[in-house]
Amino acid sequence: MAKLAKYLYVVTMDVDPEKEKRFNEWYNKEHVPALAKVPGVLGAYRYASAEGTPKYIAIYELEKPSVQTSEAWKKAAEMTQRPKDIVPKNPTRNHYERIYPEK
Numbered sequence: 001m002a003k004l005a006k007y008l009y010v011v012t013m014d015v016d017p018e019k020e021k022r023f024n025e026w027y028n029k030e031h032v033p034a035l036a037k038v039p040g041v042l043g044a045y046r047y048a049s050a051e052g053t054p055k056y057i058a059i060y061e062l063e064k065p066s067v068q069t070s071e072a073w074k075k076a077a078e079m080t081q082r083p084k085d086i087v088p089k090n091p092t093r094n095h096y097e098r099i100y101p102e103k
Helices: 017-036 066-067 071-079
Strands: 007-014 041-048 055-061 089-097
Touching: 007 066, 017 055, 017 071, 055 066, 055 089, 066 071, 066 089
Parallel strands: none
Antiparallel strands: 007 055, 007 089, 041 055
């Protein structure tokens, strides 16, 4: 079995349908790859809902909770700023700690 991350940072959102193509290109080709290179990021994934909302979810597996607040993370996020005309709707950002299995 693959090693499970102890911590997750999860972002959910919707986006205007007419801007989805540009949004996904930016997110998949710039944003996620840059954040995935940050020390302490064990994995980075995106999913689209088959139905319902929010449509998009990004999941970052973290070595420790502080990775997402590190200078390296901030620098990567600043280098890949979202196009200004694309504004996510109903964004949520949550941190999770795995409680089972414990190890």
